[in-house]
C-alpha cells in the first residue's frame with residue numbers, strides 16, 4: 001500500500017512541479033488539456049510515461065470507484081476534477097464566498113481524499129458505511145486545504161492571491177488591502193477565529209471515518225489529521241499572525257503526537 005500511495009502522491013504532486021518545480025512549465029489550458037488527454041489514455045490502458053503507467057496499474061488494481069465516485073446522485077471523477085482545480089487556479093485569484101472556496105478545496109484536496117480511500121481500504125465490518133466514510137475523507141481533504149490556506153495567507157498574498165471568502169472578510173470590515181498591508185488587527189483576529197472554527201469542524205467530521213478505514217491505514221490518517229489540526233493551534237499561538245509568520249509544528253510536538261495518533265487509531269468506531 002505504501003508504494004501505491006507514494007506513486008499516487010507523485011502523480012498528484014505533478015501539479016506542483018508544473019507550476020513551481022525547476023522545470024516549471026507555464027500552466028495553461030493547453031498544458032492541462034494535454035494532461036487530461038493523458039489521463040483518458042491511461043484510464044484506457046495506454047500510459048504515456050512511467051508515472052502514468054504506475055497510475056494505470058493503480059486504477060486497474062483497486063476498486064472501480066477510484067476512477068469514478070457517486071456523490072449526491074452524480075458521478076464525479078476525482079482525477080479529472082483535480083485538473084479542473086488547476087484550471088480554476090489559472091482563472092481565479094479571488095473567492096466571493098465559502099461556496100466558491102469549498103469547490104476549490106474539493107478540486108485540489110478533496111479529490112486526493114476520494115482517490116485515497118479505495119487504496120487505503122475500508123474495514124470489512126464497516127463496508128456498509130462506505131458513503132459516510134467517503135464523506136469523512138472529503139472532510140479531511142477540505143479541512144487540510146482550509147488549514148493550508150490559513151497558514152499561507154501571507155505567502156499567497158505576495159503572489160497576488162487571496163484564498164479567503166471575500167464576503168466574510170467584508171463582514172469584519174476587511175478587504176484585500178488589509179491582507180496586503182500585513183497588519184494584524186483585532187478585526188483580523190476575530191475573522192481568523194471564525195475561519196479556524198470552520199476548519200476544525202471539517203476535522204471533527206473526518207474523525208468517524210478515519211476509525212473505519214482498514215486497520216493498517218488508520219495510524220497514518222490519524223497522524224495527518226492531528227498534525228494538520230495542530231497547525232491551527234500554531235496560528236492561535238502566533239496570536240493569529242498568519243500575515244507575516246508561518247505557523248509551524250515543531251519536530252518534538254510531531255513526535256509526541258505519534259503515540260497519541262496510534263492510540264486513536266486503535267479505537268474502532270461503529271456508528272456515524
Ligand SMILES: CC(C)=CCC/C(C)=C/CC/C(C)=C/CC/C(C)=C/COP(=O)(O)OP(=O)(O)O
Nearest residue numbers: 109112113116136137140141144145148209210
Ligand atoms: C478520513 C478518511 C476516511 C480517509 C482519509 C482520506 C485522506 C488521505 C485525506 C487527505 C487528503 C489530502 C492528502 C489532501 C491534500 C492536503 C493538502 C492541503 C496538502 C498540502 O499540499 P501542499 O500545498 O503541497 O502542502 P505543503 O505546502 O504543506 O507542502
